[in-house]
Amino acid sequence: MGSLSYARPAGTVAPAGARDARWTGNGAAKTRPVRVAHLVSHPIQYYVPLYRQLASRPEIDLTVYYYSAASLREFYDPGFARKVRWDTTLLDGYRSRFCPSAERTGLDAGWRAWPNWDVVREVVRSGYDVVWLHGYNHPTSLLAALGARFSGARLLIREDQTLLDHRPWWKRAAKTVILRALFSQATGLHVGAQNRRYFLHFGMPTHRLFAASHCVDNCLFRERAAALTPQRDAIRAHFGVIDDASVVLFCGKLIEKKQPLLLVEAYERVRQEHPCWLLMVGEGAERAAVEDLVARRRIPGVLMAGFLNQSELPAAYTAADLLVLPSAWHETWGLVVNEAMNFGLPIVVSDKVGCAEDLVHSGWNGFVVPHRDVAALTEAIETLVASPERRAEFGARSRALVDAYSVERCADGIVAACLDLRRRKGAES
Secondary structure, eight states: OOOEEEOSSTTSSOOTTTTTTOBOTTSSSBOOOEEEEEEESSOOGGGHHHHHHHHTOTTEEEEEEESOOGGGSOEEETTTTEEEOOOSOSSTTSOEEEOGGGGTOOSSOGGGSOOOHHHHHHHHHTTOSEEEEEOSOSHHHHHHHHHHHHHTOEEEEEOOOOSSSOOOHHHHHHHHHHHHHHHTTEEEEEOSHHHHHHHHHTTOOGGGEEEOOOOOOHHHHHHHHHHHGGGHHHHHHHHTOOSSOEEEEEESOOOGGGOHHHHHHHHHHHHTTSOEEEEEEOOSTTHHHHHHHHHHHTOTTEEEEEOOOTTTHHHHHHHOSEEEEOOOSOBOOOHHHHHHHHTTOOEEEETTBTTHHHHOOBTTTEEEEOTTOHHHHHHHHHHHHTOHHHHHHHHHHHHHHGGGSOHHHHHHHHHHHHHHHHHHHHHHO
């Protein structure tokens, strides 16, 4: 069985190795693009716009290697507790590669997975300048990192872990040993302030850290916002909102770490003083508990929208007046915050949400609250529900702030890191 290969439509991206004659820099010399192999577990809808942007950059020649093809078809997502099939294209607009092992590799294997030896062999033998890992929690990633060192390629790592969550001593010890060894040979791409501290904590030198902030396709979401805003009343009615009261939005997996029950409790307190709605978008193991709590306490105005696919989410943001993400642990970023900010929404997050320091400035475009404090969450929601003027002011600031977290800006950081790796390799040779 040969390798599976997927790419953007013919004529829009040159085959691997065919872009050597492009002019780069200031045009003073002809320099071939930096050849980059990007290794990632499976096609992820959030990263496709970034790959398309990078494919358009003449400075680099990108090939994305996927360990698994499972997300290209219907698959079971344990977080949503249901089968999912994404309704957006995952492979158009950039060059991607699926070696034969991708057909037998699952999505949840992690460290337990058998290595994708065919990926490692191909990447090591293909003469790439840079091997870019998306995280390191798969044996294929570490094997590729080792292979890159011996093949002469430089190593680039982007991942989004933070120091916000406590880990057992043995995990901390193992991470210290593994990551200090890995980071000593690599350049890092940090997605935000908390993630930058993580890299530094485990020994990544400052001069080898480049910003590649988490982002969504701002242009696409702005277009959807512009198109849907005139239909806002009809969209709200579709979700069950029958008046003009504020809509508090939760968007994500209904799982324990995201604390949907805490949010319902805070909403109940706000609802006793102010007319409002709680729109909960998503599925998961906690849905039954949420519905039971709402029924037992007879909490009015809680709307369970269920799972919405990628093309359907903009309707929820259009219907909403503020977004709340009250996660208690392992919320390394929270890309729903980026999405909601493009719709001009104020944001309430907990202090365990990785993007809080970057995207939410308390009292300016939203609030950051202690993650177990239902009273503080209640107060933050109530402040916004009670004041349309403050919501409008905060929402406008959200929209302006998220401009800096664009696909284009993220690509700039990745390109800069790749060019720096080539420069340093040349200086050392």
